Amino acid sequence: MKSKLLCLSLLLAASCSAQADRLSDIQESGVLRVGTTGDYKPFSSFDGKNYSGYDIDVAKHVANQLGVKLELVKTSWKNLIPDLNADKYDIAMGGITRKMQRQLNAEQTQGYMTFGKCFLVAKGTAEKFNTLDKVNGEKIRVGINVGGTNEIFANNNLEKAIFTRYENNLDVPQAVAEGKVDVMVTETPEALYYQATDKRLEAVRCDNPFTKSQFGYLIPKGEQELLNTMNFIMDEMKLKGIDDTLMKQNSLR
The missing domain is CATH 3.40.190.10 (Periplasmic binding protein-like II)
Known part of the structure; x- marks a missing residue:
């Protein structure tokens, strides 16, 4: 019986160690890589030299909370998830709509704004x-x-x-x-x-849009610790009014 329990414990340990832990990787490397299209004002805009927008400011805040540097990685809408799955960045941010197709291929944070x-x-x-x-x-x-x-x-x-x-x-x-x-x-x-x-x-039709959705952030499939941490940071931003301040700064309020 002891032998079987030992084998089971070893298998569980091996399984846990095999699971992805992107959050630990980010902390060890000291860099948070954020993928963004840079073409969606007022969330993410790239002028050829610098990025700006609400989600860029949020990315800076997240990196600060994690105690790491921020690295912004250029991507496109059609390559948003392929680049995420190819490990080109840790999180995708920049006015990204939460939808089922993306949920099946990545993790999505809680929504932070309703729109249509x-x-x-x-x-x-x-x-x-x-x-x-x-x-x-x-x-x-x-x-x-x-x-x-x-x-x-x-x-x-x-x-x-x-x-x-x-x-x-x-x-x-x-x-x-x-x-x-x-x-x-x-x-x-x-x-x-x-x-x-x-x-x-x-x-x-901004007062009566054709659809209703929410914006969120994309995280690689299975990265529960990173997802939980992002949702926690977003909760804290809302609780302390940080999100509202950043939205006002970016003409979203």
């Missing part, structure tokens, strides 16, 4: 594009970023429209402002941000 799909259009044209039926027309030009949930929404709801697909999400609002496309499929925080910062643009 809406449109961004040229100033004064909101009435022309305030319903799906009005935008889902053969002559309507719709701009979408490749690889994200905006593209999925457009494919499912605006199949009659003319699509222009952009690799860099920052190019889409500019295309609307310059009259290259009529409508940008976007989300409430981004639409309101561009409406406030560019007089040429107007947000549509």
Whole structure:
């Protein structure tokens, strides 16, 4: 009996040691690697030299809480999870929608903001594009970023429209402002941000979006300790009002 118990204990110990422990790796290396697209204001923006945005500020706060340095890694929407699974970074951050497909391939933190799909259009044209039926027309030009949930929404709801697909999400609002496309499929925080910062643009349906979702952060599958720690930090940010302060700094409040 003792022999069987010993074997069982050894097997359990081996199993535990074989499990991933990304949090310990981060602490040992002294570096937190955060993957971000850098093309989704006001959450993550890259100007060629520096990153800025709400989730960049949150990433800095998380690194500070862990007592490590922050390393920001450029990725794209279509490679968000493949790069995470390829160990190019420890966490993906930057206006990432929580959804089932991502849950099946990664861990998702708790949500930190509720939002919905809406449109961004040229100033004064909101009435022309305030319903799906009005935008889902053969002559309507719709701009979408490749690889994200905006593209999925457009494919499912605006199949009659003319699509222009952009690799860099920052190019889409500019295309609307310059009259290259009529409508940008976007989300409430981004639409309101561009409406406030560019007089040429107007947000549509932000008070009554077409969908409801939440933003969260992505962590490699099975990394429960890191997931628990991120959720704890997010709880503390909410409790102490840190999240609200950072949102105000990034025009989200």
